[in-house]
Each structure stands twice: as C-alpha cells, then as structure tokens.
Amino acid sequence: MIPPVLPTYNRAPMAFVEGAGPWLVADDGERYLDLGAGIAVTLLGHAHPALVAALEAQGRKLWHTSNLYRIPQQEALAERLVAHTFADTVFVTNSGTEAIECAIKMARKHFDHEGEPQRTRIIAFEGSFHGRSYGAISAAGSEKMVKGFGPVVPGFDHLPFFDLAEVRAAIGPETAAVLVEPIQGEGGIRALSREDLRGLRALCDETGVLLILDEIQCGMGRTGKLFHHEWAGITPDIMTVAKGIGGGFPLGACLATEKAASGMGLGTHGSTYGGNPLACAIGAAVMDVVTAPGFLDGVSRAAGRFRQGLEGLVAAHPDVFEGVRGEGLMLGLRCRKAPADVVAAGYAERVIAVPAADNVVRLLPPLNLTDAEIDEGLKRLDAAASRLEAAA
C-alpha cells in the first residue's frame, strides 16, 4: 500500500527533532554531527541565533502580502545581492528549481526581445543537476531524470562535462545560452577549472551567447568567495542561487545583468510566494552574516584544515577511499566502496555525509564549523572507514 508520503525518496531511518550548529538530535536522543547540512542548505548550522532572531521578529509582524505590493524585505535582500555581485537585478523564488526556470525563460526572452527570436537553444552538460521541473530535467537531460516523463522541453543540447572545444563547436545561430554548474554537486563534486571558466566566458562574449551559472550548491560562500566564479575573475550574465541563501528556509534567486534581463518586463514572470517578507528577512540575515568582514576568510581557513584531514583519511584508508576532490567546503571523497555503504557507516558513527554520483560522498558542512568540530568530524569519518574495513 502506498504510504501517505509519496515514496520517491529512499530515506534513512533517523528522524531529527532538534539542531544546534552542526549537531542534530534524533528522536532516540542520539546526536549526529551534520556534515551534509541538508545538502548545503543550513549554511550557518542549525538554529543560528541571527537567523532565529530574524525569523521570530518577522514571524510576529508579517509573513505574506504577495508581489502585488512593494516588499521592503525583498528589496533589502535584492539590494544586498546586487551590492555584492555582478548582478543589476534579482527575481526571488522559493527554490533552486524555480530560479533555474526563471533563468531559462529569461535567456530565451532576452533574444526574443532583442530581435533574435531564433536564438532559443541552451547548451547544458552531462552529469548536471538543475532541479526537477520540466525545464530543469530537460536541461540536465539524464536518462535517470527524464525516463517515463517525456516529452521533455525541447531546445537543450547536451555536451560532456567539460570540453571547451566541444562547446565552441556546439554553438550555432540558434544558441541562446550555456547553462553550467561551476562545480557539479549531485554529479559528484566535479569542478570546472578556472581556465575553463575563463575560456567559457570569452567564448560566450565572442558568440553573443548568455552564460548562465548555476551556483545553487557551490555559491553563498561555500568555496570561500561569495560566489564560486569570483575565483576565476569572471562574471556570468545570469546566475541561479538557492540552498544556502535561506540558511534552511525555502528561498532562491535568479540574478542577472540589466542586459540579460532586458526581456523581462511587466507581467512576463511571477510567483505567489516568491520573495515573501518572511523568507526575505531570513535571506537578508544570511547575507549579513556571510558578507561580514572576515567570514569568508574563515571558510577558507576551515576548508584548508578539513581538506588536509581528509587527505590523511584517504591515505589511512586506501581500500575505502580513492581521493579528495572539490573546493572550499564543497568536498567529495571518491570511494572504492559503494557511496551508500560509506554514508551508512557514517550514520553508525553518528556523522552525516551525502552520497553523489561518480562514486563520491559529499561533505557540505555549515560554513562556520570550528576547528574542534572539523577534528571531531574527521575522527568519526575515520571510525566509519575502519568499520567498513572490518566488515570487508
């Protein structure tokens, strides 16, 4: 018999009832060290005081009005994002998927508006993940995501991840945009090199194609810059953000230059919930913490310590792990065992990691992890690996 909750997830049995910082407490009283952060979402850990304060203060005042009226909290969030990025304008959503939908629609509408309506095709990449809407699964294009759901949305060209020469060859008179994750998350923490990011930007400039970066997982300070593309010294035309931006509250955003957004006039797009006062008050509080002086330096420092420890872990357990990949606090352990087994061994040691494709287990901890918490995480991961060796 089908359960009340639609059974689309293979869930671990733990049910968490409370959280503080990187710690989660299950209903049986067990404490888990959360190095997955709900898939890169609880950016500042659980129950961060500044976020709880923003939630409580706004929660008592006003939750929702709709976009029929000005929303000062939405304006405050958008102004912060514009002040700290390439973007001139922001559409606020409830999720990453909706940010992707906005980005895809915006790119096509831009060319329609600019008198090149034939430019509708979007280049996307194998192994990518952009969400679960028709636009997002059509963009990703993988068999796993689209099987049985056809017909998918037309107009996407899929290329291997990542060969700049193939992108150049694939760009034609109908190409509107290139959509890419600078670091694939679900795909197994596979990063574009700085050189490829710069090459892609130059190629888009040369061909007049819009560059859409999906920073839903790798952005919001996760790699030690507010957004990952900053490391390459480039900017996109459109960027999707979500996950960490709400610190655990459902929130996303589609950021764009004025030029890329040229077609998005009155009435072209909308959302009932998107950008409501409650969500945006929390998002603005997250932005304030992440952009405070020294915060991102702290991320890079923590990342250095964590990565060094993980390299040691791989060296100590060559039968379990093959190597470390990723940047900042978006890290992956390439496994020689099934990632699901590694994650399960972690649960047994009360540490939470997240499986990904390409035999990778992801570590996406809160960005404000202390040295002691990093060391505790490494200790537990080490115990999990020993557990797997003992079982072999």
Ligand SMILES: *Cc1c(COP(=O)(O)O)cnc(C)c1O
């Ligand atoms: C999670 C994710 C999405 C989808 O976001 P939702 O909030 O689940 O809709 C899109 N792109 C990337 C890179 C993601 O990691």
